[in-house]
């Protein structure tokens with residue numbers, strides 16, 4: 001038991017997929033995992049454990065934004081001993097060549113959040129994904145014929161910004177897309193010595209204002225899920 005996850009010791013696998021939406025966690029468990037059992041319902045933030053191709057895998061909802069995400073990641077690592085954490089989420093593109101429905105891998109994450117600078121006495125940390133997971137995901141994406149984009153993403157503290165054009169400054173620095181969690185995940189993974197990766201599907205474009213339909217989101221999400229699951233079982237837990 002931890003404060004926000006009501007699971008007994010041993011109920012959560014070493015490899016965990018992390019969607020923001022708890023209903024996505026349920027969808028993944030029902031559609032991809034064999035023998036999935038729900039281990040958490042606290043705050044409706046569902047968590048399930050089952051097997052994928054014979055390997056034990058968990059999937060845990062984390063909510064939106066870095067403070068919520070960080071609570072689940074901290075407890076998964078420190079109370080349940082989880083070692084491989086892969087976020088599966090959505091993002092908004094801020095580059096012309098990053099199209100809606102594309103899959104994006106965050107090699108690193110810039111941020112406007114002060115969570116990491118608070119931890120490091122005002123200094124800047126460069127949140128970075130785990131190399132083994134980056135390499136494995138690139139390999140799996142190629143095998144799947146996926147045109148995955150990889151690079152720097154932005155983890156933002158706000159969805160509705162005071163200045164709706166603030167993303168343009170990040171875009172000038174080559175940042176590909178905006179989401180709201182990866183920087184916290186990468187920072188905590190580094191602090192506690194575990195592997196982390198953030199995989200995203202582009203749900204909307206801040207450049208062209210296009211948005212995916214819910215049916216399209218379902219389909220692209222499926223490709224990203226397969227990529228995440230194959231990546232998770234492809235590295236040492």
Ligand code: HPA
Nearest residue numbers: 090091092159178179180
């Ligand atoms: N901003 C932040 N997070 C997001 C967005 C966005 O435009 N789209 C999907 N996740």
